[in-house]
């Protein structure tokens with residue numbers, strides 16, 4: 001790719017980008033949130049048309065007018081947000097748009113083909129399952145199979161590991177190496193330096209829409225890469241000592257909550273969190289974490305048990321009441337539950353406080369306060385890419401998280417509940433969010449941190465509880481916790497069972 | 500009771516339902532592609548007037564059919580351009596199309612040298628078979644007593660159903676209505692699929708309109724099609740976007756519309772205006788029960804219905 005330029009609403013997402021991909025090479029892309037990685041990938045995959053620049057494939061210039069052209073030339077992409085039709089089966093998704101599929105569909109042939117593909121790449125999937133029934137890891141396999149079915153020679157994987165458990169990640173890396181040995185070329189986007197080190201041959205670093213450097217992976221130390229990405233040295237946060245513990249601010253007693261299917265997702269869990277304490281919840285996604293956070297936030301009614309905030313029973317109170325009682329909540333889904341995607345950043349920042357002064361003047365809203373408060377928070381939290389008047393969904397993932405965090409911690413609160421707060425964030429933004437969580441704790445806030453990232457839990461929590469099938473199966477203090485033990489419990493091995 | 504009166508009611512129900520079958524199948528195609536077209540009433544009207552004009556001036560029924568297909572598609576092209584290329588609000592554009600079609604058909608009916616309004620058609624589509632099979636009691640009139648356009652509508656329903664659920668372009672169509680970004684990245688040209696189906700849908704609505712002026716009520720009045728277009732839109736939901744269900748629902752509504760006359764012949768005394776409301780009451784009830792968000796999703800409402808798509812949009 002030569003001299004690629006691409007702007008959105010006047011912002012240069014790609015500024016004169018040059019990029020080379022060798023045959024059989026795994027090429028990692030690194031860069032902060034919003035640096036332009038996904039943009040370059042989407043240009044290569046034919047989704048975005050570049051403002052200028054050219055793409056050479058085997059030395060020949062090509063012009064991709066659409067993903068169809070790119071696929072025909074052997075270039076395919078697995079997007080950050082999967083592009084599978086949820087209401088279709090796996091087999092239907094594989095057949096969709098494929099040039100070799102005959103006009104009359106035969107369910108039998110489709111299923112057979114899906115089986116054949118799954119076997120060939122050691123990627124078992126159930127062709128008759130609907131995509132919405134699959135786990136994220138399985139959905140990703142379908143995405144990759146889709147590309148292999150198209151005989152793609154260039155596969156672009158945009159942050160494939162962000163949604164995977166560590167084990168699934170390992171399996172993906174093996175598949176990636178296999179595909180590379182097959183002579184395919186892969187582009188791999190990630191924020192995790194250790195993954196880049198583990199799987200890639202070359203690495204290219206983006207900053208502010210530009211390529212700041214490329215290197216063979218063996219020659220690049222994580223420290224160098226991090227410095228190239230953010231332009232300074234990073235010091236990853238470390239918990240120091242323990243803050244002064246105070247009164248219990250959040251108390252959950254024997255809480256049972258049903259999941260979306262009406263089954264018991266959470267089965268009698270009790271947790272106490274004191275002022276100045278970070279309590280981490282470890283567990284593979286889908287073991288009751290969602291039900292717990294929803295019940296505490298008031299988004300889902302428990303079938304049994306109580307929730308107390310600051311000593312007051314709020315079990316049957318509204319969301320608004322809980323906010324007033326001092327609950328700050330950073331949900332997993334940033335757009336949707338966390339932020340209103342069509343509103344501006346400033347409006348989103350006011351979304352929890354707009355009923356009260358200074359935002360509200362009687363029945364009216366004070367636009368000047370919206371602006372001045374919004375600008376200040378955007379500045380304090382270093383949110384980048386905000387364009388006045390444009391909807392917040394145009395921001396990159398890291399910046400969305402900063403907006404959400406800024407709103408939640410700028411309210412009066414006694415408890416902060418955060419779910420996977422650094423998922424998809426670059427190292428710089430991760431550092432910032434983690435430091436903020438520690439700052440909250442030092443300021444005497446009780447923090448409930450739910451995460452699938454063990455490193456994150458180990459570096460931030462004073463106490464870690466392990467969830468398995470809706471129950472607490474283990475509890476560790478920060479000093480005694482080891483990744484191995486927690487990992488085993490997460491996978492369902494009880495103390496005795498493991499021995 | 501008089502058996503032939505009931506059979507007569509059913510035969511009439513099929514005839515009265517046929518324009519709605521055409522229009523509803525057309526709307527199913529458009530909506531399956533994710534485009535809501537509220538211009539059905541307008542497209543049916545221009546189809547009706549075009550068909551009538553052809554038989555009135557050239558005395559050719561088939562030219563009327565052809566013309567109605569063309570003007571229906573042409574009217575739909577306006578909506579397609581608005582909603583697919585310009586990405587304007589589909590509800591606004593569709594309503595505008597209905598207003599436009601209503602005005603245009605009334606204007607053509609009254610203006611020009613050949614005044615259509617009030618005139619009967621010199622020709623109309625008649626039942627294909629008379630005597631023989633059509634005289635078999637019960638089945639005869641119900642199965643063999645119709646004009647050719649009714650049989651074509653059955654063929655259309657069967658073919659469309661097969662197309663949507665059993666063919667590769669049908670799969671692409673459903674993908675475009677469900678999830679345009681996924682369809683696009685699977686190599687499907689979303690805009691093209693949407694254009695094609697909105698245009699074909701418009702052609703079918705035009706034909707549905709022409710069925711009224713060429714077969715059902717072969718004359719030209721100022722309100723030639725009643726509210727058939729709106730009924731068709733409601734039926735699409737009632738039929739949960741499936742052609743066969745639309746066929747039977749259309750006949751049900753046809754029957755509700757004819758009940759009026761039937762009851763009069765049976766000497767039942769209910770104010771006819773009340774009975775004339777029946778199809779609309781049915782439609783409103785069906786919408787209330789079925790069209791609410793969550794339930795519509797479960798029934799198979801295309802998830803991207805009425806949402807403009809742009810490839811580079813986040």
Ligand SMILES: Nc1ncnc2c1ncn2[C@@H]1O[C@H](COP(=O)(O)OP(=O)(O)OP(=O)(O)O)[C@@H](O)[C@H]1O
Nearest residue numbers: 008013033034035036037038039394396397811813
């Ligand atoms: N479709 C779009 N419409 C408007 N702006 C966009 C669009 N896509 C990207 N941008 C903007 O372009 C810039 C680069 O975004 P891009 O998604 O390429 O970043 P990234 O490096 O992939 O970040 P992340 O690590 O968060 O995924 C950002 O400022 C983003 O807001």
Ligand SMILES: [Mg+2]
Nearest residue numbers: 037038080158
């Ligand atoms: Mg990205």
